[in-house]
Amino acid sequence: MKIKSFSDTDIALVEFSDFQISETKEVNDNIYIDLDAEGNLVSMTIEHAKSQAKIKELSFIEIDNSEEIAVKKPTMR
Numbered sequence: 001m002k003i004k005s006f007s008d009t010d011i012a013l014v015e016f017s018d019f020q021i022s023e024t025k026e027v028n029d030n031i032y033i034d035l036d037a038e039g040n041l042v043s044m045t046i047e048h049a050k051s052q053a054k055i056k057e058l059s060f061i062e063i064d065n066s067e068e069i070a071v072k073k074p075t076m077r
Helices: none
Strands: 002-006 011-015 023-028 031-035 041-047
Touching: none
Parallel strands: none
Antiparallel strands: 002 011, 011 041, 023 031, 031 041
16 A cells, blocks of 8 residues: 655545556545446545645554454343
8 A cells, every 4th residue: 555645736645556447436525536447446535635634644553363352242131
């Protein structure tokens, strides 16, 4: 995954894969997703990124199965 931030246009581009883009869908006025021919997410463009996504800091945490957090579900009696 790659994240590119273009300060001159205030656009953030999140690239999930390098597959060929087949279709672009508008999520809202400022967010677009690019899909490959099979409908898989290729990338996401965020316009006005500073105000829309408030991107000032980026952190990445990969969690594997051994680090899963157990969530206890309430039981009905």
